[in-house]
Amino acid sequence: RVNKQRLMGFLNTLGTFGALEGGGVCRLALSAADKQARDWVVSQMQALGLTIRIDQIGNVIGIYKGQEDVPPVMMGSHIDTVATGGLYDGCFGVMAGLEVISTLKDSGITPKRPVAVAFFTDEEGARFAPDMFGSLVFQGGLSLEEALAIKDVDGFTVGEELDKIGYKGNAPVGCFEVDTFLEAHIEQGPVLDKEGIKIGVVESVQGISWTEFTIEGVSNHAGTTPMSMRHDAGLVAAKINVFAREVAHKIGGSQVATVGYISCKPNLINVVPNHVVMTVDLRNTDNDVLKQAETLLFDYAENTAKEEGVKISRRKLARFDPVYFHKEIVDLVEQEAEAAGLNSKRMPSGAGHDAQILKEMCPTAMIFVPCKDGLSHNVKEFTEPDDLEAGANILLSVILKRANR
C-alpha cells in the first residue's frame, strides 16, 4: 500500500514550481520553472538511491535495481504543464511512480526486474509542437536532430533551451529497452467523475490532428473600405473556427474540434486584419473519421480563403493515429482494480499521453483516476487525495505483478 500523505507531499511540492497566484501552475517545457521542478524530482530520485539516466532530449529515468539486470518495468509521465495548468496532469503519474518506488524501498522489496520512473520532455506541446516529442524521440519515432530544431513562438529552439537549463543529457536516445510501461494519469475528462467510478482502464488513445493555418489578407481602413473590397484574414479565421465546431457536431461521437490559438495582425480596432495565424485541434477514436474531419476542414478553409480573396497555407503540427494498448496489461489493470474492490470502466483517452508512444516499444497501458467536473488544462484541476491514492495502489500492484513475473 502506498503512503497517501507522502504522495500528496510529493504532488504539492512539485506544484510549487511555477505556481500561479490564486492557484494552478505555469510550467512550460524547458522554462526556468521546468528546470526547478526537474532539479527537485532528480533530487528525490537521488534520495531514493535510484540510478539516474538523462538522455539527449532531456528525458529523465530513475531506476530502482531488481534482482536481475534486465530491462525495467517502467512508470512515468511528464512534469511540464500548459500555461494555466493544474497540479495533477502528468505530475500524478511521475509522483505516483516515485511513491511506488518509495513503498518498495520501505518494504525492503527487491523485485525480480528493475522498476523505473520516468518523466518525458514537453508532453503538453503547449510550448513546442508536436506534443510528446520527448517520448517520441526516446521511442525512435522522431529524430533527435529534428526535435532539437523545433522552435517555440519566440523562435527559441529545443536544443538551445535544453542547454540553457542543463538537461541535454549524455544518455543516447533510441536504445533503452523497457519491459513494460504503465502511466497513471488523471482522466482530464468528465466520465469517471460523473459516473462515480474510481479506476479508468484505458484501452486506447484517440487520434490527434493539429493544424496551423496562416492567412494573409490585405490590411485596410475599417471605415472606408466597402465590404465587397475586403480581404479580411480575421474573418476567414473566424469562419474556420465556427466551421470546425459544426464539423464536430455533424460527425458526433468522440469527435472534438478546438481553435485554441489565434494571433492577429496588425490587431487594431479600425484596421482590417491582414495576417492571422490560428490552430485547429481535431480528435477522433476512429482514424477514418478523423481523416474525414480533416478533409472537410481543409476543403472549407481553402474555399473560404478563395471566396474572401486571401491566401491560406497550413502546416501539420502533430498527427497521431489512434492507439490501442496491450490487451494483457489492460486486463491486468482491470483485474487489480477488482481485486482492490474498486469499481472500474474500460475507456478511451481523449488526451494524448506518453504511454501512446511507449506502446510502440513494449507492453503498455494506462490507469485513469477521476478529475473533478472533468476540468483539466485549467488552474482549478482537482482530484480527491483518496482517488489519487487508489490509483497509485493499482499502479503499485500492476507494477509488482509485471516486475516479478
Added chain:
Amino acid sequence: RVNKQRLMGFLNTLGTFGALEGGGVCRLALSAADKQARDWVVSQMQALGLTIRIDQIGNVIGIYKGQEDVPPVMMGSHIDTVATGGLYDGCFGVMAGLEVISTLKDSGITPKRPVAVAFFTDEEGARFAPDMFGSLVFQGGLSLEEALAIKDVDGFTVGEELDKIGYKGNAPVGCFEVDTFLEAHIEQGPVLDKEGIKIGVVESVQGISWTEFTIEGVSNHAGTTPMSMRHDAGLVAAKINVFAREVAHKIGGSQVATVGYISCKPNLINVVPNHVVMTVDLRNTDNDVLKQAETLLFDYAENTAKEEGVKISRRKLARFDPVYFHKEIVDLVEQEAEAAGLNSKRMPSGAGHDAQILKEMCPTAMIFVPCKDGLSHNVKEFTEPDDLEAGANILLSVILKRANR
C-alpha cells in the same frame, strides 16, 4: 500656387519618424516616434515664424499673423498613425497646411485674418480610444480629466505619456476660437481613384460605433472535453465576427463592420479559450440604421453567449453620430475646384476625422484627394504627388477666400 517639391519634402521627412523597414510608418500617438515627429513639425513652425500654442492635451497650433487680431482660419489634421500606417493619412493635411503658410510667406501675403495650422493628439485611436480625443477635448466634447485618464492596452495613461514626451502644454483647452476649419486628407477609400476624380468635396462623415466585448468562458482540455460541455470564449468571438459581417451585408449601403482586434487566453493549441477580448467597428451614414446594426449585434452577442454558457460584457470605446459639414464651406471647396479646372465629387467620408469635431465650433469642411486602390491603414498607402499638389492648391485658395472675406 503651392510648391510641390517642398510639400513632398515635408511629407517625406515626416515619414522618416517611426519609419518601418520595407515602407510605411508606425507612429502611435504619444510614442517616442510621435515625439520626434512633433518636435520636427514644431521646428518647421518656428522656422516659419509662427506663434506656437501647445495645449494641455498636446494639440499643437502654429499661427501666422493676419492684419487683424481675430480668430484664425485654421487648417489641420493629425500626425499619429496606426501601427502599420502610410505616409499620407493625417500627415497630408498638416503638411499641406505648412505648405500653404510657406506659400503665403513666400508671396509676402498677410491675409486679413490669421491663418493657422494644427495637429491634434491621437486622431487614429489606434493606441487610445476613443479616436480623435485630442480635437474632442479642444472642442469641449470630452473633459481634460477624462482624456488624461484614458489607458492604452499596457495600462499607460494619456497623462503619463504626454508628460513623458513633454507635450502636456500650458495653453488651456476649450477656449480657443476658430473662424473656419479646413482639413485636407486622402480619401482612404477607393471612390476617387476608381472614378478618376481629383477632388472629393466632403459633405459629411458617417457615424462610428466602436464596441469592445469581453468574453469569459471556461478553459478546459481540447481532447477530453465533450463538445456539449464546453464554454468556449473563442468560438463566441468567432461567431460575433461572422455575424458582424452578415449584418453589414444585410443592411447594405454604406454599412461596414470590422473585427480588427482580438486577444485570446490562454492561447494554446490544446486548451479551450476562457478569455477573449475583441472589438467591433460599425459605421453608417444614417444614424438610425447604425443604431439598428448595433442592436442586432448586441442582441446576437448576448444570445450567443447564453447558448455557449459564457459571460459577455461590452464597453463603448467610441460613438460618433454622422456629421454634416457647413454648406457654405462645402460649396466653396467645390467652386474652387471648378475654378482650378479640377473635376470633383460630393461625397461622405468613411473615416472619422478631426474636422467632424471642429465642425461643432466653426464653419468646417474637408478636401479629399484620391488614394491608390483605396488602400489606407496599410504601409502601401499611396497618393500621386500631383494629386497632393492639387489638393493643397484648393486648400490654399479656400483658406485665402475665408481669411480675406
